[in-house]
Amino acid sequence: MKMKIAVIAGDGIGPEIMTEAVRALRTVSDRFGHTAELTEYPVGGAAYDLCGDCLPEETLQACREADAVLLGAVGGPKWDALPAEKRPERRALLTLRSELGLFGNLRPAKTWEALKEASPLKAEIVGEGIDLLVVRELTGGLYFGEKRRSGDGRSAFDGLPYSVDEIERIARTAFDAARKRRGKVTSVDKANILETSRLWRETVTALGRSEYSDVELDHLYVDNAAMQLVRRPGQFDVILTENMFGDILSDEASQITGSIGMLPSASIGAGGKGMYEPIHGSAPDIAGRGIANPLAAILSVAMLLRYSFGLADEADTVERAVGAVLAEGLRTADIARPGETPVSTVAIGAAVSAAIRRA
Numbered sequence: 001m002k003m004k005i006a007v008i009a010g011d012g013i014g015p016e017i018m019t020e021a022v023r024a025l026r027t028v029s030d031r032f033g034h035t036a037e038l039t040e041y042p043v044g045g046a047a048y049d050l051c052g053d054c055l056p057e058e059t060l061q062a063c064r065e066a067d068a069v070l071l072g073a074v075g076g077p078k079w080d081a082l083p084a085e086k087r088p089e090r091r092a093l094l095t096l097r098s099e100l101g102l103f104g105n106l107r108p109a110k111t112w113e114a115l116k117e118a119s120p121l122k123a124e125i126v127g128e129g130i131d132l133l134v135v136r137e138l139t140g141g142l143y144f145g146e147k148r149r150s151g152d153g154r155s156a157f158d159g160l161p162y163s164v165d166e167i168e169r170i171a172r173t174a175f176d177a178a179r180k181r182r183g184k185v186t187s188v189d190k191a192n193i194l195e196t197s198r199l200w201r202e203t204v205t206a207l208g209r210s211e212y213s214d215v216e217l218d219h220l221y222v223d224n225a226a227m228q229l230v231r232r233p234g235q236f237d238v239i240l241t242e243n244m245f246g247d248i249l250s251d252e253a254s255q256i257t258g259s260i261g262m263l264p265s266a267s268i269g270a271g272g273k274g275m276y277e278p279i280h281g282s283a284p285d286i287a288g289r290g291i292a293n294p295l296a297a298i299l300s301v302a303m304l305l306r307y308s309f310g311l312a313d314e315a316d317t318v319e320r321a322v323g324a325v326l327a328e329g330l331r332t333a334d335i336a337r338p339g340e341t342p343v344s345t346v347a348i349g350a351a352v353s354a355a356i357r358r359a
């Protein structure tokens with residue numbers, strides 16, 4: 001398969017982790033006989049310093065034309081004084097999401113056998129391990145609804161619109177993902193209070209019955225879901241939810257694994273288009289020191305293979321290589337236990353690529 005991928009490393013630790021992600025992507029492509037056409041473009045503060053724009057037109061156009069985008073991280077104190085609309089996070093990330101039509105956000109949260117003790121939850125709650133995927137609607141609901149303030153400034157209003165089409169589109173993403181996982185979707189809403197949640201529940205239920213009867217579907221109110229995530233996280237496979245609930249629940253879910261340097265994400269649109277990136281930021285406090293954990297970026301490569309190109313074996317190979325390297329005891333500083341000697345970004349990245357080659 002030929003894959004056309006725009007690589008945008010960004011700021012801080014972005015270039016360091018992206019070097020290792022690209023190495024993993026090239027290795028797995030060679031191993032399985034695919035052609036990865038990778039081209040790097042400037043984005044974020046680095047692009048601002050070059051040309052006064054955190055998302056140059058050339059970068060945006062390249063991302064539009066690519067099958068998928070692999071992103072490191074953007075932002076840092078150097079650009080914090082810029083006006084909000086010019087800052088890397090807003091100008092680059094939000095513009096890319098809307099320009100590429102990315103309507104769904106996929107955030108897996110998984111405990112790795114070798115890192116189980118990193119979870120802030122008690123061992124008996126983590127149990128056999130946590131392996132869930134939050135599928136969040138990204139372009140509708142409260143964050144995009146009508147907003148207004150009354151004339152006297154003493155009351156305000158935010159609308160929460162959702163249409164059947166928007167709900168079906170993201171629900172399909174969740175059901176399809178569940179089919180590739182353990183076959184269970186938990187749809188989260190507040191249908192006891194909100195009219196949009198009632199529409200959400202009806203629509204998801206109808207779609208489940210008509211097109212995905214092989215996938216188990218249940219429903220939870222959002223307050224209960226927030227509680228269950230820390231009481232019994234092992235019960236979840238795919239959590240499907242709307243924009244604001246997903247914003248909150250995906251952050252909660254990521255915390256229960258305990259290691260920010262290990263968590264990838266995908267923002268996906270129609271026709272397999274997607275943008276893949278670690279959930280962490282540019283970590284300016286450790287940038288340039290060669291100690292950042294590249295595994296979230298490497299696991300973003302696995303998501304890219306799985307969700308933009310349907311290459312499940314290749315994605316599994318990358319994920320298993322990460323597991324193998326952790327099992328060998330290699331750790332960057334952020335995941336090292338007391339007494340363990342941390343290895344560098346390059347060392348752990350090279351070890352993952354070697355494990356991919358061996359697979």
Ligand SMILES: NC(=O)c1ccc[n+]([C@@H]2O[C@H](COP(=O)([O-])OP(=O)(O)OC[C@H]3O[C@@H](n4cnc5c(N)ncnc54)[C@H](O)[C@@H]3O)[C@@H](O)[C@H]2O)c1
Nearest residue numbers: 073074075076089261280281282283284285286292293334
């Ligand atoms: N998607 C993105 O590009 C994105 C996301 C979040 C924050 N940001 C931006 O990143 C900058 C820094 O933000 P922050 O400090 O709040 O969050 P951060 O995620 O960059 O860092 C939080 C803490 O986690 C550590 N950390 C993060 N990733 C790591 C990794 N791969 N390996 C080892 N340690 C890691 C950092 O050293 C830091 O101590 C800000 O400018 C922020 O706006 C960008």
